Amino acid sequence: MSSSALTTATNARSDTPALSLSDIRFRYGRAALLEGLSLHVSAGEIVGLLGRNGSGKTTALRLVTGTLQPASGVVQVAGRERRAWRRRALARELALVPQELQVAFDFTVEELVRLGRAPHVGWLRGHTTADLDAARTAMRAVAIDDLATRRYRDLSGGEKQRVALAIALAQEPSLLLLDEPTHNLDLAQQALFFQTLERLTHERRLGVLAVIHDVNLAALWCDRLLMLADGRILADGTPEQVLTPDNLRRCYGVEARLLPHPDNGRPQVFLSQGTHSHGQHSPAR
Amino acid sequence: MTTQLPLPRQLPRLAGRRLFAAPGLRSVVLLYGTGALLLVLAIAGATAVGSASISFGDTLRILIDSLPLIEVDQTWTNAEATILREIRLPRVVSAALVGAALSASGVLFQGVFRNPLVDPFIIGASSGAAFAAVIGFLIAPQAGFIIYGFSWVPALAFVGSLVTVLLVYFLARADGRVAVTTLLLAGVAVGAFLTAAMSFLMLTQSDSQFRLGAIFSWLLGGVGTVGWDQFLLLGPFVGIGLLVARALAQPLNAMSLGEEHAHALGVSVERTKLVLIAASSLMTAAAVAAAGLVAFVGLVTPHAVRLVIGPDHRRLLWAATLYGAIFVVLADLAARTILTPTEIPLGVITGIVGGPFFLLLLRRARGHYVF
Numbered sequence: 001m002s003s004s005a006l007t008t009a010t011n012a013r014s015d016t017p018a019l020s021l022s023d024i025r026f027r028y029g030r031a032a033l034l035e036g037l038s039l040h041v042s043a044g045e046i047v048g049l050l051g052r053n054g055s056g057k058t059t060a061l062r063l064v065t066g067t068l069q070p071a072s073g074v075v076q077v078a079g080r081e082r083r084a085w086r087r088r089a090l091a092r093e094l095a096l097v098p099q100e101l102q103v104a105f106d107f108t109v110e111e112l113v114r115l116g117r118a119p120h121v122g123w124l125r126g127h128t129t130a131d132l133d134a135a136r137t138a139m140r141a142v143a144i145d146d147l148a149t150r151r152y153r154d155l156s157g158g159e160k161q162r163v164a165l166a167i168a169l170a171q172e173p174s175l176l177l178l179d180e181p182t183h184n185l186d187l188a189q190q191a192l193f194f195q196t197l198e199r200l201t202h203e204r205r206l207g208v209l210a211v212i213h214d215v216n217l218a219a220l221w222c223d224r225l226l227m228l229a230d231g232r233i234l235a236d237g238t239p240e241q242v243l244t245p246d247n248l249r250r251c252y253g254v255e256a257r258l259l260p261h262p263d264n265g266r267p268q269v270f271l272s273q274g275t276h277s278h279g280q281h282s283p284a285r
Numbered sequence: 286m287t288t289q290l291p292l293p294r295q296l297p298r299l300a301g302r303r304l305f306a307a308p309g310l311r312s313v314v315l316l317y318g319t320g321a322l323l324l325v326l327a328i329a330g331a332t333a334v335g336s337a338s339i340s341f342g343d344t345l346r347i348l349i350d351s352l353p354l355i356e357v358d359q360t361w362t363n364a365e366a367t368i369l370r371e372i373r374l375p376r377v378v379s380a381a382l383v384g385a386a387l388s389a390s391g392v393l394f395q396g397v398f399r400n401p402l403v404d405p406f407i408i409g410a411s412s413g414a415a416f417a418a419v420i421g422f423l424i425a426p427q428a429g430f431i432i433y434g435f436s437w438v439p440a441l442a443f444v445g446s447l448v449t450v451l452l453v454y455f456l457a458r459a460d461g462r463v464a465v466t467t468l469l470l471a472g473v474a475v476g477a478f479l480t481a482a483m484s485f486l487m488l489t490q491s492d493s494q495f496r497l498g499a500i501f502s503w504l505l506g507g508v509g510t511v512g513w514d515q516f517l518l519l520g521p522f523v524g525i526g527l528l529v530a531r532a533l534a535q536p537l538n539a540m541s542l543g544e545e546h547a548h549a550l551g552v553s554v555e556r557t558k559l560v561l562i563a564a565s566s567l568m569t570a571a572a573v574a575a576a577g578l579v580a581f582v583g584l585v586t587p588h589a590v591r592l593v594i595g596p597d598h599r600r601l602l603w604a605a606t607l608y609g610a611i612f613v614v615l616a617d618l619a620a621r622t623i624l625t626p627t628e629i630p631l632g633v634i635t636g637i638v639g640g641p642f643f644l645l646l647l648r649r650a651r652g653h654y655v656f
Contacts, residue, residue, distance in 0.1 A: 065549045091551030102543035104399035105596030118539045119551035124532055126599070167542075171550070 016079035018207025024073035035231035048218035051228035091119035095168035116170025138169035158189030320607035381610035388609025390565035391583030408472030417445020443574035505630030506579035526568035581639035
């Protein structure tokens with residue numbers, strides 16, 4: 001029911017971005033962290049947000065979820081100002097995939113994924129059949145349906161991260177926010193996670209904004225990259241347009257060379273040995 | 286961030302699987318049905334035992350006769366009926382109320398704080414109640430004053446408990462938000478202050494005037510003095526607290542993922558926290574007014590029940606309420622029968638039973654205790 005409503009809403013306003021931030025200013029203590037940040041994410045694209053540690057990437061996500069409030073500027077979700085959304089309605093529109101789930105208590109996988117139905121379930125009414133179906137669909141979408149009765153803490157890192165994705169999918173959102181989702185995963189699990197994400201993004205026409213530290217991973221899996229530096233967007237475009245030696249120097253303060261990936265031609269970054277352009281900058285990790 | 290150490294794919298499992306893993310209808314009926322049956326049996330059994338010997342059969346017949354619309358041929362004396370209805374039954378039912386209230390508020394506090402070491406007294410309910418109770422003993426050494434069926438001591442304990450929790454909550458509040466760690470620390474600080482103030486008050490009194498024994502026995506808890514009037518006054522507080530808690534069980538589940546994630550799931554975190562703390566504090570205050578400071582029930586029952594049925598607060602709340610009630614009914618039975626005619630404070634029994642039981646849970650988990 002809500003998925004069909006969601007589809008019509010997306011179709012009716014296919015021109016409005018799933019997410020847009022315009023001229024966001026945010027201070028952390030006395031230091032200005034974001035100074036006129038503007039970005040947008042459309043339905044059906046994975047947008048990678050790059051930037052140095054402390055550049056405000058996670059802060060940007062928190063301004064979208066509403067954990068933090070911008071000093072000025074406008075955040076719009078599905079064409080409507082964030083503050084105009086009712087909290088639960090917003091949670092049906094956008095979902096968060098954290099770096100790592102913080103699970104207190106010994107929940108099973110299925111119980112956790114059902115928590116994703118929280119914005120759909122009434123206060124006193126239990127989960128309806130539709131809710132249980134949605135949770136099951138979400139588990140199938142990330143291939144954890146066979147883990148349903150397993151306890152979360154017994155899972156591997158990759159399985160845990162797919163549970164986090166399933167919780168977000170159970171919300172049936174049109175926009176996904178991911179905060180370094182593959183940070184703790186090994187190579188195989190990273191690839192599996194992004195394959196799943198890419199398939200879902202295109203199948204469900206999700207808008208995806210992902211904070212990613214690993215520029216090469218971002219170049220491989222993102223349709224578009226945003227480079228955040230000095231509180232605003234330094235570069236915005238395809239991986240080829242954004243990952244240039246000049247941009248990498250200005251963002252991370254590193255000298256780098258770029259080679260096309262042998263399989264798909266996406267740019268891959270190679271640091272030049274011992275040639276940091278600015279003394280005060282440290283190289284990206 | 287540091288990279289995570291490689292983990293073995295399969296961590297050692299907690300010994301003891303959940304008995305009611307699937308939330309199917311049958312297991313829910315089994316869980317609540319068994320609990321309700323055990324509670325009725327415990328209440329009937331505890332009512333049958335006392336200094337005046339009344340047979341179990343007569344006890345049952347009197348109890349059934351007391352139910353509306355049911356008449357049983359009288360095989361007992363009127364005095365026996367009065368003892369059961371006016372003395373034993375209110376006490377046993379109040380014990381159930383205390384156990385239910387403490388366990389339910391233990392569930393809520395552990396849920397809100399996402400912490401296994403939390404009990405209903407964690408943010409000052411006990412120290413506030415104790416401080417106020419000592420004032421009650423001071424101003425009314427003969428306990429002659431009665432408010433709404435209560436003497437000064439439980440009435441002041443109720444107020445002291447609620448006021449202290451509110452004080453701690455607002456002390457911990459900054460920029461419209463209450464961080465749970467700040468709340469815990471503020472609770473510890475206020476608790477230490479009130480305990481010291483209480484000790485000072487007790488020291489300044491000369492022993493003859495001041496009933497130290499009465500104070501200590503109150504501090505250790507007991508339902509000895511509760512009648513129907515007090516039960517009917519406190520029952521609604523617990524009832525309201527439980528209903529509010531049940532209404533917020535779903536958001537509380539979401540808060541198991543941390544406040545930021547709960548927020549992203551559409552939970553209004555600060556409001557939920559405030560309402561849940563208010564509800565559980567109301568239940569705790571009611572329990573304190575009825576029975577003083579009964580230790581360990583609010584800590585142990587939620588753990589034990591969670592191990593059996595899992596952490597879903599919608600079921601955990603009712604199950605902990607039921608089994609907490611059973612626990613305290615039986616503990617009170619032990620308290621008044623083990624050393625007859627001397628009565629052991631209820632808190633001593635719950636501590637003696639609850640402490641080792643809790644350690645057993647910890648040992649069984651072998652260092653992998655996930656609450």
